[in-house]
Amino acid sequence: MSKELIRLIDCSMAFDDEIVLDSINLSIKNEEFLTLLGPSGCGKTTTLRIIGGFLQATSGDVLFDGERINDVPPYQRKVNTVFQRYALFPHLDVYENVAFGLRLAKLPEQEIDERVTEMLEIVSLKGFENRSISQLSGGQQQRVAIARALVNRPKVLLLDEPLGALDLRLRKDMQQELKRIQQTLGITFVYVTHDQEEALSMSDTVVVMDRGRIQQIGTPEDIYNEPENAFVADFIGESNILDGVMLEDYVVKFFGRKFRCLDAGFEPNEPVDVVVRPEDVEIVTPEKGQLTGTVTSVTFMGVHYDTIVDFHGFKWLIQTTEHHDVDEVIGIRLGPDDIHIMHRSEYSGMFGDYSSYSEEYDEMNDPDLYPEDLSEDSSESEEGAAEEGSET
Amino acid sequence: MRTFQRTFTYLVLLFLYIPMVVLAVASFNAGTDPAVWKGFTLHNYSELFADGVLLPMLLNSVIIAVLSSLIATVLGTAASIGMHDMKPRLRSMYMTVTNIPMTNPDIVTGVSLALLFAFAGTLLKMKSVLGFVTLLIAHITFSLPYIIMSVLPKLSQMDPDLQEAAMDLGCTPRQAFFKVVLHEIMPGVISGALMAFTMSLDDFVISYFVYGPKFVTLPVEIYNYTKKPLQPKIYALFTLLFMVILLVMIVMTMLEARDEKQQTQRRIAFRGGRNRKEVRG
Numbered sequence: 001m002s003k004e005l006i007r008l009i010d011c012s013m014a015f016d017d018e019i020v021l022d023s024i025n026l027s028i029k030n031e032e033f034l035t036l037l038g039p040s041g042c043g044k045t046t047t048l049r050i051i052g053g054f055l056q057a058t059s060g061d062v063l064f065d066g067e068r069i070n071d072v073p074p075y076q077r078k079v080n081t082v083f084q085r086y087a088l089f090p091h092l093d094v095y096e097n098v099a100f101g102l103r104l105a106k107l108p109e110q111e112i113d114e115r116v117t118e119m120l121e122i123v124s125l126k127g128f129e130n131r132s133i134s135q136l137s138g139g140q141q142q143r144v145a146i147a148r149a150l151v152n153r154p155k156v157l158l159l160d161e162p163l164g165a166l167d168l169r170l171r172k173d174m175q176q177e178l179k180r181i182q183q184t185l186g187i188t189f190v191y192v193t194h195d196q197e198e199a200l201s202m203s204d205t206v207v208v209m210d211r212g213r214i215q216q217i218g219t220p221e222d223i224y225n226e227p228e229n230a231f232v233a234d235f236i237g238e239s240n241i242l243d244g245v246m247l248e249d250y251v252v253k254f255f256g257r258k259f260r261c262l263d264a265g266f267e268p269n270e271p272v273d274v275v276v277r278p279e280d281v282e283i284v285t286p287e288k289g290q291l292t293g294t295v296t297s298v299t300f301m302g303v304h305y306d307t308i309v310d311f312h313g314f315k316w317l318i319q320t321t322e323h324h325d326v327d328e329v330i331g332i333r334l335g336p337d338d339i340h341i342m343h344r345s346e347y348s349g350m351f352g353d354y355s356s357y358s359e360e361y362d363e364m365n366d367p368d369l370y371p372e373d374l375s376e377d378s379s380e381s382e383e384g385a386a387e388e389g390s391e392t
Numbered sequence: 393m394r395t396f397q398r399t400f401t402y403l404v405l406l407f408l409y410i411p412m413v414v415l416a417v418a419s420f421n422a423g424t425d426p427a428v429w430k431g432f433t434l435h436n437y438s439e440l441f442a443d444g445v446l447l448p449m450l451l452n453s454v455i456i457a458v459l460s461s462l463i464a465t466v467l468g469t470a471a472s473i474g475m476h477d478m479k480p481r482l483r484s485m486y487m488t489v490t491n492i493p494m495t496n497p498d499i500v501t502g503v504s505l506a507l508l509f510a511f512a513g514t515l516l517k518m519k520s521v522l523g524f525v526t527l528l529i530a531h532i533t534f535s536l537p538y539i540i541m542s543v544l545p546k547l548s549q550m551d552p553d554l555q556e557a558a559m560d561l562g563c564t565p566r567q568a569f570f571k572v573v574l575h576e577i578m579p580g581v582i583s584g585a586l587m588a589f590t591m592s593l594d595d596f597v598i599s600y601f602v603y604g605p606k607f608v609t610l611p612v613e614i615y616n617y618t619k620k621p622l623q624p625k626i627y628a629l630f631t632l633l634f635m636v637i638l639l640v641m642i643v644m645t646m647l648e649a650r651d652e653k654q655q656t657q658r659r660i661a662f663r664g665g666r667n668r669k670e671v672r673g
Contacts, residue, residue, distance in 0.1 A: 054556050074559045081560045087553035090654070091575040100571075101561035134654065152561065 003030040004066075005155065005188055006051060011060035013046050013212075020046050022212040023060070028156075028190060029205075033182055035191045037199040038209035039235070044192045045084075045160055047209070051190060052158050053077050065155075079156040080149035084164060086141045088133045094120070094144055095129040101152040119151040122181060139170045146181070156188040163198065175202055196236050200224065208232050229342055233275045234351035240316045241352020244274040244341070252341055255291055255311060259334055263341035273342040275352070278319040279304075280338035289331015295324045308354055315354040412634055419627035426627075436628040446613065446629060453593055453610040456524075460531035461588035467532070468539025468588075469581055473569070475540070476547040487544075494537045502601035505530050509602060523604035530602045531595065535588035542587065546580030547573075579651040586644045590637050 006028040013021035021043045028034050036044035049055040050062060053074035062069050069077065080101070088097050095116055102112045120126050123143035133141065142162060149157055162178075163171045179202050182189045193199055199206050200220040208215045208223060208231075216228040227233035230241050244254035249264035254274050266272060286292045293311040304319045309330065324330060414426065419437070423430030440446060475486050493501060505526075513521030554576060558568035574581075596611035603612055610633075617626060 052556075052560065054559075073564075074556070075562045075564055079560075081557070083553045083557055085551060085553060087551055087557035089554065089557075089572055089575070091572075100558075104562040104567070148561070 004028070005030045005032075005064070006190075007063040008047070008050070008057075009061045009063065011047070011050060011057040011062065013043070013050065013055065014058045020212050021050075021057070024212075024214055026207065026214065026217070028188060030155075031186050031188055032204050033179070033189045033191065033202060034205045034207065035193060035199040035203040036207050036209060037193060037196060037235075038215075039194055042209040043212040044194075044209050046212075048081075048158050048160055048190060048192050051156070052079055052081050078154055079158055080152050080154040081158040081160065082145045082149050082162045084160045084162065086145040088141055088144055088148070090133050092133070093129065094125065094131050094133070094136070097133065097144055098147045098151050100148060105152070115151050116147075119147040122150075122184070123147045123177075138166055139174065142166065142174060146178070150181070150185065150187070154187065156190060157182075159189060159191045161192055161194070163193075163195075171198075178202065200236070208235060210235070226340065227275060227342060229345035230273050230275075230347040230349075230351045231345070233273075233340075233342065234347075238278045238317055238319075239352050240276045240278065240354070242274040242276070242314070243349070244272050246270045246272050246341060250336070252339065255314075257290060259290070259339055260336040261339040261341055262336050263339075266341065266343075271344055273344060273348050273352075275340040275342060276316070276334060276338060277340075278306075278317040280334070281316070281318045281320075282333045282335075282338075283307075283318065283320055283322065283324065284331045284333050286329050286331040288333070290333055292329060292331045295326050295328045295330060298324060298326060317354040415627055415634070416631045418624065419631045421624070424624055436624045440625040440628045440632075443625060446610070446625070449608055449610040449613040450629070452607060456527055456531055456609055457589050457592040460528055460535055460592045461585050463528075464532045464535035464539050464588050465581060465585040468536050468584060469543050469577070471536070472540050472543040472547055472577075473573075475544060487540075490537050490540050493534060494541075498534075498595075498597035501534060502530075502598040505533065505598065506601040520604060522602060524607040526602045526604070527599060527607060527609065530598050531592045534595070534598060535591055538587045538591060539581075539584035542584035543577055543580045546577040550576045579647055582647055583644050586640050590640055594633070594637070 004027050006026075008024050008026040011021055011024040011026075012019065024043070024047060026047070036047055038044045046055060050057050053069070053072060056070065064072075064078070089100065092100065098116045098119055099112050102115060107115075116129075117126075120129065123146055125140065125143050125147065128136070128140065128144075133144070136144065142165075145162070159178075163174050166174060175198060178189070178191075191199075191202065200223070203220055205217065206220055206223045207217050210231050216223055216232045218226070223232065223236050227236060227239070233239040233241055242254045244252045246252050246263075246266040246269070247258065248268055249266070250261055252259050252261050252263070252272065252274060291311055293309040293316070295307055296310045296315065297308040299306040301319075304321050305323055307318045307320055307324055309316050309318055309332070318332070417429075418426040420432050420434070421429055422433040422435065471490070475483050475490075478486065506522075509521050509526045509529075513519075550573065554572050555568050558572040559565065563571060594611060595609075596615060599609050599612050600615065603609065610629075614626065614629075617623070
């Protein structure tokens, strides 16, 4: 698990002056399930194609097992790919599709037969050998694509949004199936997806990308609990992102109030982004609340209610199992571990306001909000939040 | 309205095919005057097959048609692949350039080719350059655009990942072409080849300018016949020729229909709506 298999060093990619990848540095360990996660156009597929050998990075190096493989063509790399639209060969049946790579390697017929049969069993397609590709459902085609790649016993399997074309139920099944196959065979998986849930549930390591850059690398827990910037916090799960000021270690101020938190190592009075996950907010009566706000909309989601609460112009999403009426005034409490502090980034102020959730149009908020606390420093954070709230 | 539409369609078909029917009937007429029916006979056909001039000419035509369409298919397919890999702007430029010979009047193409061959002949100091080779070159030339026209769309319809998948599994680019890509574009290649074959078989205008006395094709020879009163065995020949072309066209249509059906099946199997343009993320 610990040995490094693939390393990308300063890989950049430009198509006609358009920079698609901007100095990517990435290390992929042996037998790891690594996911490249990001919105479309973030560079994740490009990264995959560079590893697969279908694209050559404009600059930078690709190392495989310590060897530079920039100029090695795809057919000489020890990786195989599962394509987004499967790319099965329509003129061959299931068996011959899977046997394709083995025949090219000129293996003896008996070994081909053994390996194809074994692989079809692993992907639960025994008995489908002579079916033509056009007779298969999407999920079955998916399995053939996986079998066709894995039968060659690659060191790394590259998967480009392999479940994107399947419906939700099938996708859930295949997620578990893929994870099982990966663990059984002990092969490194590099998985590309824009589905954050998929990334969190399957991966050992998640690489969050946007605008051709890596935003954060970490375990699913790290990415969710300790997002590095506003983009990651917003892309992975739901987040209320507020402007704040780090007064000193473990003390942050936002909405004109001081809160205790678990973060340290910031400059005194450094402006920061504060993340509060919707499920971490405790709703109390207005008198007991650190902040008070008005409920503006409630949506039943099954397990919980998505409750939008207006805190003087800035709207929060709070997920609670209790129902609160619209226009009810509530208080909230935040414990130190409910608050996560991030450095400011280019994404600050772009995410984390739920005003668009509500049909209601909010007018300019009250400028006299918490006047006693505002006197300390003309709290730009507060104004920032206020503007946010009224923008929608 | 509906009956009108239907009648109109039948009328168009009638006008299109009446000359052929007249010709076919005339080929079985015992008399020499096509306007007077003097009874059924196969005499014209037996005379045709006994003819020592027309049949070798037909063979010449077939040889040229087969060779030129084969060579044009190979060259045209290769050209299509090259054009397919070009950037869109350059590709459309190339398309226009290769399409011009199709719209160019045959007579212009014929005269210009004749001039070129005469010029080349002078350079090579050959007495008479016109013959089998010039005829073959001319036929390849005018067939090429038709091949490209039918192969290029097949290449753009093909899932571009297929070639990459083949290379991913160990194919060199050449192997990927022969093992995967060629299978995908085969319907286009075949229909292009058939089209080239029929174009070559019945070409007169261009052939007339580039043929030599040692190697004459059937349409050119028949033109020479028309200077004299037409012999009924010519009717028989035309009827046969028409049947051959008709057969080729039917095969072509059937191939296309089958191909379309397969494509539809494939799309259905993919559960529809997935042909959205892929975003390279």
